[in-house]
Amino acid sequence: MPQSFKLVYFDGRGRAELLRLTFVAANRKFEDVRVDVMGWPSLRTTTPWGTLPLLEVDGRTVAQSNAIARYLARSFLLAGQDKWQEVLVDSVIEAASDFLAKILHIGEFKGNDLEKADAVHKFKEVTVPSVLSNFDRFISQHGNNGFTVGNHMTIADIAIFSVLDNLFHHGILDSQSLEHYPGVKAAFKSVKTQPRIAAYLNERPNASF
Known part of the structure; x- marks a missing residue:
């Protein structure tokens, strides 16, 4: 079954651009949600570690950019061949x-x-x-x-x-x-x-x- 991906970050490149580029390279659709800085304080308390980016996969949420990057790399066969x-x-x-x-x-x-x-x-x-x-x-x-x-x-x-x-x-x-x-x-x-x-x-x- 196809997975549903939602990437949540600020309206900038920062720590999310690697993740966006990985989705693009793998030709996988994702929802690119960009959070307004003014709305961040209220959202922050709902995140696992008080940080962005966040990745939602079929409704489940994970944070920390490097963990997300590794997950995407393994999922999309971009992690290496052995x-x-x-x-x-x-x-x-x-x-x-x-x-x-x-x-x-x-x-x-x-x-x-x-x-x-x-x-x-x-x-x-x-x-x-x-x-x-x-x-x-x-x-x-x-x-x-x-x-x-x-x-x-x-x-x-x-x-x-x-x-x-x-x-x-x-x-x-x-x-x-x-x-x-x-x-x-x-x-x-x-x-x-x-x-x-x-x-x-x-x-x-x-x-x-």
Whole structure:
């Protein structure tokens, strides 16, 4: 029996965009519910952990973005082709999540203009190259044919794409920067050019985060 999926998050990309992209890549329909920030306080007390995103599957609810990502990956055959690939894919999900947390922190940085400019500069010059180098080395060890793990698209590719897309969206990184990271560039391209994802990217609403 077909499953019914409802994804609940704010009206932004943030921690939900990986999940949206995964649905799109798998060609699975889902209800994309976007919560108004003003309505969040009343909704918060009804959630399992006081956080978003939430995923409802046939009326059952689960929270925590990485748990949801793994569930979708396993459900849609995007988790890897054996147990070893699965754990490698999991490690990329965690690394991408850590990176996204740093990106979101920069976007929400509290401080004066000079302090924020300094934080952004250090992020661009130190953090971003370090993380991309790690991704590139990982791909060279475990990926092939433009994919991060093995020879087929997994949610690992989508996770890397999603965080890079976030960097581009906020002007922290430009596409030319990927020339220094050939494995990352190939994985990014493999996702961006997937027909369903390309169509989604062309039509998705703009977002502030």
